[in-house]
Amino acid sequence: MSKFIDRVVLHVSAGKGGHGCSSVRREKFMPLGGPDGGNGGNGGDVILEVDPNVHTLLDFHFHPHAKGGNGKPGEGNNRNGKQGESLLLKVPEGTVVMSPEGEVLADLMGAGTQFIAALGGRGGLGNAALVSKARKAPGFALLGEAGQERELVLELKSVADVGLVGFPSAGKSSLVSVLSAAKPKIADYPFTTLVPNLGVVLSGDTTFTVADVPGLIPGASDGRGLGLDFLRHLERCAVLAHVVDCATLDPGRDPVSDVDALEAELAAYQPALKGDASLGDLADRPRVVILNKADIPDADELADMVTPEFTKRGWPVYKISAVSREGLRPLTFALAKMVDEYRKAHPKAEPGRAIIRPVAKGDSGFKVKPDPETPGGFIVIGERPERWVAQTAFDNEEAVGYLADRLARLGVEDELVKQGAQPGAPVTIGHVCFDWEPQISAGVETLLTRRGVDPRLDQSERIGAAERKYASRARRGLLSEDEDK
Structure with a gap:
């Protein structure tokens, strides 16, 4: 399924x-x-x-x-x-x-x-x-x-042209099924649709989409029922159509009160995106009132009685029957006309372009602040210093010296001095914490010796060939008087 x-x-x-x-x-x-x-x-x-x-x-x-x-x-x-x-x-x-x-x-x-x-x-x-x-x-x-x-x-958020709103069992899914080729689940017992149904409608030269938005009941905009989960599917609809059940047997309900209750929910709902406001708030969208189930005699009479009330509000009213398909043709042409007018007023969205925001001139690209967890320590925050640390192989002295030069040229050394950092102070950059040693003369060109070694870092524990030779001769007692001195 x-x-x-x-x-x-x-x-x-x-x-x-x-x-x-x-x-x-x-x-x-x-x-x-x-x-x-x-x-x-x-x-x-x-x-x-x-x-x-x-x-x-x-x-x-x-x-x-x-x-x-x-x-x-x-x-x-x-x-x-x-x-x-x-x-x-x-x-x-x-x-x-x-x-x-x-x-x-x-x-x-x-x-x-x-x-x-x-x-x-x-x-x-x-x-x-x-x-x-x-x-x-x-x-x-x-x-x-x-x-x-x-x-x-x-x-x-469904990009539908017409959004159908109404109480459960008002006939929204049935209307989608007769207007389009969509086959939503429809039953002869009261239930609410659990997912939006989308249908494509062809009317003359105009093709538009219709969405059945489920779960709207009083309190939906505050999260009651399923309404809050599906109200967002109405945010980009050009036309909102009230589907009213004129044959409901529920006490205390009538077409006017049903529409008023849902209008209150639409007015209370605020789109999450500012860009959706270009279509106007949901309360300002064009409206159509669809009085459904006119094939039932009592419902037909009730529809005639409430039509003047909706007409006073300036909303087009259409009396239909999704079962007998009565009144569907005028409704389809009216919706197509409203959608066509909306498309002329709102051209189709163009593909978005990437936005490049250059760094402001004079921006050092980093910040130095005291470490709240380590007394006398500092934290360096910035995209470049953190990236440089992640790129450094700390088992290579020359790579560490190169990192020190880059940080010095960026101004990290000077900023640490300004903030009172003392030699040996723990400095954290990214995921690495090290002791700050300003005496290594970072940023100053130094004549390097063999590959992989930086003479400014007196941290190498490797024994050179001359030292190994001297130790070997000493063990064998082959040192001369001059060498022994």
């Missing part, structure tokens, strides 16, 4: 960037070949794209996890890693992307509109791309970045 899913939670993970390669060209008759490590490939994005052929979020209900492809690491001989494959997810038009806290991130309208749900990690630079005057042959490469991971809420 098919399902209609209009709200899902989607977990997206972009691909990881590939690591850069640290390599030196070694070829016969080619001394001093130099570094030739290639860059890692970028991770693949996770992208949402509007597809007119998709009408539900059902796929994401059964597959709530989506992951982009990982980038490949770089290789020697200046070979860059392969880019990770992006994952393209098709969503229906009218999909709203929100954060778990309810913040609207994107409103996807127009075929082909895209939204990058998760950005792939950047590939790390190989040592060939890190050559500078101070580093002729870098003995390190940058690590690839992790891809973005997010939890998103997708909500579907």
Whole structure:
């Protein structure tokens, strides 16, 4: 049995960037070949794209996890890693992307509109791309970045031209079935439809869609019943049609009171998106009153009695019978005319464009603040410092020295001094906490020695060849008097 899913939670993970390669060209008759490590490939994005052929979020209900492809690491001989494959997810038009806290991130309208749900990690630079005057042959490469991971809420708002509203068992589903080829569930006992039904209606040269929005009862705008879950499907309807049951036997109900009760709910409901206000509030949308079940004699008489009341409000009134199909033709032409007028006044939405917001001039890109959990400690917050730390292989002294140079050029060292940081103060950047040592002269060009070592960092525990030779001769008692001194 098919399902209609209009709200899902989607977990997206972009691909990881590939690591850069640290390599030196070694070829016969080619001394001093130099570094030739290639860059890692970028991770693949996770992208949402509007597809007119998709009408539900059902796929994401059964597959709530989506992951982009990982980038490949770089290789020697200046070979860059392969880019990770992006994952393209098709969503229906009218999909709203929100954060778990309810913040609207994107409103996807127009075929082909895209939204990058998760950005792939950047590939790390190989040592060939890190050559500078101070580093002729870098003995390190940058690590690839992790891809973005997010939890998103997708909500579907039906993009229908006409929205049918009314009490349960008013005949909305029956009307959809006779106006279009849709076959919603219909029964001869009181029940409420649990999912919106969408039908396509052809009237002359105009084709429009009709949506049966279920669950509207008094208190729906406050969350009573199912109304709050489905009121959002009316936000983008051009015309609202009241389907009134003129043959109801419930005491205390009549067509006028039914319409007034639902009008109060429509007026109280506020669209979640500001963009939907371009159609006007629900209380301001064009109205049509459809008096149903006119094939029953008592209902026919009641419809004639209440018609003047609705006419006073300036609303067109149509008396129909979904069973005998009485009055359907004039209703169809009237709805088509109203939809056509709306389309002329509101052109079709164009695919959205990506918005690039440049960083303001003079923005350092980071902030330094005291660590609330560590006395005398500091936390550095900023996209660039955190990214640089994630790219650094901390088991390589030269890579650590390169990180220190980058942070010094950015101004992190100066800012720490301004805020009173003392040598040895714990400084946290991203997921790494280290002791701040300003005496390493970060940012100053230094003549580097062998690859993978930075003389400013007196942290190497490796024993050199000369020391090993000296220790061996000492064990065997072969040291001369001069060496012994």
